Amino acid sequence: MQKEFWFDVWQNNELGFDQKAVNPLLVSHIKSLNLATGDTVFVPLCGKSIDMIWLLKQGYKVVGVELSEAAIEQFFATLEVKAEIWNDRSFKRYSAYNIEILVGDYFQLSDDIVGPIDAIYDRASLVALPHDMRLAYCRHLMEVCDLAPQLLITFDYDQGLQEGPPFSISQNEVIQHYDAHYQVTLLDSVDVKGGLKGGCQADEQVWLLL
Numbered sequence: 001m002q003k004e005f006w007f008d009v010w011q012n013n014e015l016g017f018d019q020k021a022v023n024p025l026l027v028s029h030i031k032s033l034n035l036a037t038g039d040t041v042f043v044p045l046c047g048k049s050i051d052m053i054w055l056l057k058q059g060y061k062v063v064g065v066e067l068s069e070a071a072i073e074q075f076f077a078t079l080e081v082k083a084e085i086w087n088d089r090s091f092k093r094y095s096a097y098n099i100e101i102l103v104g105d106y107f108q109l110s111d112d113i114v115g116p117i118d119a120i121y122d123r124a125s126l127v128a129l130p131h132d133m134r135l136a137y138c139r140h141l142m143e144v145c146d147l148a149p150q151l152l153i154t155f156d157y158d159q160g161l162q163e164g165p166p167f168s169i170s171q172n173e174v175i176q177h178y179d180a181h182y183q184v185t186l187l188d189s190v191d192v193k194g195g196l197k198g199g200c201q202a203d204e205q206v207w208l209l210l
């Protein structure tokens, strides 16, 4: 998926992935990360996810990265907070009380740009990328976050029935990406109500990486 694809998605408002309510798997399983108030959660490929507002309300700091500045302008409008904005190397940094969003290319991040991270929350991020980008995405995530614990949400469905994104990620694939570095546990698997994109049967799965 090239950058232009995502810029078009935001420009054309094709936001089927954007949730109107907080992800129930996040709410049910955040406790598995054993976070303390004030800990920092990294949200890669964050879009304008409402889950970030929920994380802030739980008392966590949030660091996100997102290609689309339009998404981040919409996010801060929803949050009803005015961000300070400045240029930080190849990123535009949007900053307000407990939240920092880096607008730019995830693959250009380094650990000193991201800062210390206590946990990673990946929802609709790994699954947004085609197979050839996912290996680089996972390696980069482990590098910039120094193997911080992770809550990962994926979809598992018959890729032959429907094109991504979101792409189907099998149990084997999660293990291939992360098993050498983390203890990988499948916490829950739920049927997507009404199917994915209004049709295809799919399971939404939540993984704990410790």
Ligand SMILES: C[S@@+](CC[C@H](N)C(=O)[O-])C[C@H]1O[C@@H](n2cnc3c(N)ncnc32)[C@H](O)[C@@H]1O
Residues within 6 Å of the ligand: 003, 006, 007, 017, 018, 019, 044, 045, 046, 047, 048, 049, 065, 066, 067, 068, 071, 104, 105, 106, 107, 123, 124, 125, 128, 165
């Ligand atoms: C499917 S959306 C998911 C957004 C968010 N995680 C959510 O749950 O709503 C994927 C997002 O990744 C962003 N994105 C794709 N490639 C990126 C990259 N290389 N760097 C930063 N953001 C990227 C897109 O602009 C898009 O907002």
